[in-house]
Amino acid sequence: ALAALDAGHPYGPLLDPWFDVHARVADALPGLVVGGVLGIDGRAEAVTALEAAVAAGPGAAGEATWGSTHRVAPQHVYLGVDPGLVPSAPAVPLSGDTDCVLCTRSGPGRSDLCAIGPVARWVWDLADRDRSRWVVPFGAAGDPGHRHAFDQHDRWAQGGTHRVVTDWAALQREDRP
Numbered sequence: 799a800l801a802a803l804d805a806g807h808p809y810g811p812l813l814d815p816w817f818d819v820h821a822r823v824a825d826a827l828p829g830l831v832v833g834g835v836l837g838i839d840g841r842a843e844a845v846t847a848l849e850a851a852v853a854a855g856p857g858a859a860g861e862a863t864w865g866s867t868h869r870v871a872p873q874h875v876y877l878g879v880d881p882g883l884v885p886s887a888p889a890v891p892l893s894g895d896t897d898c899v900l901c902t903r904s905g906p907g908r909s910d911l912c913a914i915g916p917v918a919r920w921v922w923d924l925a926d927r928d929r930s931r932w933v934v935p936f937g938a939a940g941d942p943g944h945r946h947a948f949d950q951h952d953r954w955a956q957g958g959t960h961r962v963v964t965d966w967a968a969l970q971r972e973d974r975p
Contacts, residue, residue: 799836812873815905815913824906825896865891868904870935870955871911885942887935890955900957919959931959946972 800823807817815821823830831840870892874884892912894900903914915935923929933954939946953960963969 815873815903818905818908820907821903821905863891864895865893867910868892868902868912869910870902870915870951871909871913872936873913885936885947888948888951890952892955893957916954919954921959922962927962927964930962930964932962933959 800819803819803823807813809817830836831838831843868891869889870887872884872887892900892902892915894902894915896903901916902912904910904912918934919932921931933950935954936951937944937947937949939949941947950960
């Protein structure tokens, strides 16, 4: 019923994660199935899928964890201009799905690579600034050649944070990598 929507879009690869029909339908599927919009018997389909999984037995689908297949796939602004300029992010295991705290998103039915996720996590302690925390994907520097280009990536993927330093005396100036 939705096949006509899968014709692609004219906006280039940078916006693929947001215009992917499979991902959008996956987001809306509970409402579409429960509401009967597509004429699908959601209960019967779920029972059939569950019966097939049980019949296949333990381990038939592999013993993969979410993080062993879900990896970050950044959509850099240079992707459509010069893919050679796109920094290569470390392939760390990711957790989370669209409805949880670590919320990363892959393209259901297409790939487990995740191009959408939180761009930053900030926790401000208004009573004590020194207890505030932050983390960003990749690193504190936007230049892929800089030593801080990927220095926060592992902690971001794990859902951790770093202490926010607000004391000017504790900060050190860095001119270049």
